[in-house]
Amino acid sequence: MSATCDASSTHTTAPRASKRSAEPVTVSGRRGMSASARVSLAVVGVLIVGVAVVSVLAYLSMRGAMAANADDALLREVQAYSAAIKPVNVDDDRSLREASRAYLQGRSAAEGMAMVLVVRFADGRVLSNSPVNLENAPANDSLLDVETARRRFATFMFEGTEYRSATAPVQGTGGPVAVFQAATPTTALGTISRDFAVALMLTSIAVVLVGAVVATFAAHRALRPLTSMAHDASRITHSSLEERVSYEGPADELGSLADSLNDMLCRLENSFDIQRRFIADASHELRTPVAVIRGHVDMLRRPGQSDADRAEEIRVIDDEIARMQRLLDDLLALARVQAPPMRDFQPLLVPTMLEEITARAASLGTRDFRRRCELDLWVQGDPDALEQALQNIVRNAVEHTSEGDTIELACSGDDDLVVIEISDDGPGIPEQDLSRVFDRFFRAPGPRPSGSGGSGLGLAIARQIIQSHCGTVSAANRVTGGAVFRVELPRIYP
Numbered sequence: 012m013s014a015t016c017d018a019s020s021t022h023t024t025a026p027r028a029s030k031r032s033a034e035p036v037t038v039s040g041r042r043g044m045s046a047s048a049r050v051s052l053a054v055v056g057v058l059i060v061g062v063a064v065v066s067v068l069a070y071l072s073m074r075g076a077m078a079a080n081a082d083d084a085l086l087r088e089v090q091a092y093s094a095a096i097k098p099v100n101v102d103d104d105r106s107l108r109e110a111s112r113a114y115l116q117g118r119s120a121a122e123g124m125a126m127v128l129v130v131r132f133a134d135g136r137v138l139s140n141s142p143v144n145l146e147n148a149p150a151n152d153s154l155l156d157v158e159t160a161r162r163r164f165a166t167f168m169f170e171g172t173e174y175r176s177a178t179a180p181v182q183g184t185g186g187p188v189a190v191f192q193a194a195t196p197t198t199a200l201g202t203i204s205r206d207f208a209v210a211l212m213l214t215s216i217a218v219v220l221v222g223a224v225v226a227t228f229a230a231h232r233a234l235r236p237l238t239s240m241a242h243d244a245s246r247i248t249h250s251s252l253e254e255r256v257s258y259e260g261p262a263d264e265l266g267s268l269a270d271s272l273n274d275m276l277c278r279l280e281n282s283f284d285i286q287r288r289f290i291a292d293a294s295h296e297l298r299t300p301v302a303v304i305r306g307h308v309d310m311l312r313r314p315g316q317s318d319a320d321r322a323e324e325i326r327v328i329d330d331e332i333a334r335m336q337r338l339l340d341d342l343l344a345l346a347r348v349q350a351p352p353m354r355d356f357q358p359l360l361v362p363t364m365l366e367e368i369t370a371r372a373a374s375l376g377t378r379d380f381r382r383r384c385e386l387d388l389w390v391q392g393d394p395d396a397l398e399q400a401l402q403n404i405v406r407n408a409v410e411h412t413s414e415g416d417t418i419e420l421a422c423s424g425d426d427d428l429v430v431i432e433i434s435d436d437g438p439g440i441p442e443q444d445l446s447r448v449f450d451r452f453f454r455a456p457g458p459r460p461s462g463s464g465g466s467g468l469g470l471a472i473a474r475q476i477i478q479s480h481c482g483t484v485s486a487a488n489r490v491t492g493g494a495v496f497r498v499e500l501p502r503i504y505p
Contacts, residue, residue: 046237047230054226055219062218066211074204078175081195082164085177088118088126088193089162093179102183104132111189115140125199127174129192131155145169145176145194154178160190166197173197236265240272252280300331300338307331338468356480358505359397361388361429365420368401372418376409384422388429390500392480400476403469404433404484404496411494412437429502434495439488448486449474 044052092114099110111130118128118140127141137146145151150167153159160180167174176194180187236258243256255276258269307324310316316324362384369382390397401420408418418435440448447453452467477484482500489495 047227047234050230050234051223051227054230055223058222058226059219062215066215070204070208070211073207074200077200077203081175081197081200082177084126085164085175085193085195088128089177089179089191092128092191092193096181101181101188102185104134104188107181107189108132108136108138111138111191125195127194129155129194130189131157131192132189133157133187143169145174145192148174151176151192155190155192157187157190160187173201236260236269240265240269244272247276249283252276252283300335303331304328356391356393358503359390359392359394361390361422361424361431362386364394364398364401365422365431368398368405369420371402372405372409375406376412377414378409378412379415379417381417381419382421383419385424388422388424389503389505390429390480391503392500396476397480400473400484401431401433401498403473404498407469408433408435408437408494408496411435424502427502429500431498431500432495433498434489434493436491436493439492440486440494442488445486445488449484 092111095114096107096110099106101107115128115130115138118126127143127145128139129145130138131146132138139146146155148167148169150165151169154163154165154167154176155178157180160178162179163177165176165178167176173196174194175197176192178190178192181189181191240256240258243254247254256269256272258266260266307328311321311324365382365384369380372378372380405418405420412418412435416436418433421432421434423430423432444453449470451471453470454467474484477498477500480500482498484496484498486494486496
């Protein structure tokens, strides 16, 4: 897993800029509709479906409740009639007729009784409290048949009006002697149902209209930051990568989107800076060797050159070409380490790493390489990159020392850090140059062993690699003479 450094990160996400208003943008050219409009339309669609479902359920529930209340009223009427004739001997036709007439007179429709009550006797005679002759309804004839009568509810039509009825037989000693029926028109139920349906429809329309307005406002307000971010992003080009997407709001999904876009812009800006710096460095540093090569080529073209002169010119050209090759290699290496790390970090045992570096350093020059290191010190990093950084520091020590001089690699640690020190007994670093030794293309003045002409990028590369590992590197002079480079890296415990 790649390391993440807080203190030594090479770039950070820019702070959010102030919010700016912008004209709504069309997110989908195919549909020709903005995102806020599509969200509003979706919300209104869901609202319409929800209101329709609730309205239908409310209507059915109300109509069912009213029908149940009507049946309860009919049933109570049947029970009231049964209670009224209970003291009477129902087998006595005269007594039953008188008791029925008295009950119907008390429940006269002329006194505001909307319910039609009918009693049919076994001999076919009928008593009723209403001028409406329901006994003549074709569908009601079977309901009022004394011989087949039973307790039940029914619905039938008479003279264009629908009636709901409850029918019950009057049981005598030998069987049914009469039939009682209570019926009520369903006109009122239909009228109330229609009025309720109209009220529900008007209420639903009002709710949908209000919901549409609220949804449009809420969607536009919620998605306004997207419009602003799209406006900001459209203004950012390769020449203005320092600008950032603006967002002021809570740490929600839009905030995460703005942060991700700004992080991406930071990475793009860093990549463009690396490319521009590489081109500028290459054009600046290659100008001198190219000029030298051109001058010596011109010398070779002059007549009268001796073989020795030509050999010397060719040698100088070869040296400059080698120098250009080293410079290009170092520039590419620096560009690579400035880019985001591509390899996963892994635990590294520091004593083993220093042992390998010491073994390779023997090929750099005849020096007395020494190693002093504590055991069991671990860091997290890219093994190739860290070895390159330390090897560059060792190579710098070789360039500033002579044959037989001592170069020591030492490591120590505490609870949090691993410290690697690379020291030599050379002439040291001039005090005025200590703050510049890690600058790009800086080369300290003074004599160097033959063939040690570096590009001035080795220590800059080392610092970049160490910083990418959340570490630091510094240079100082030892009291006893010579230079010492101190590398500090976070310690891990695998």
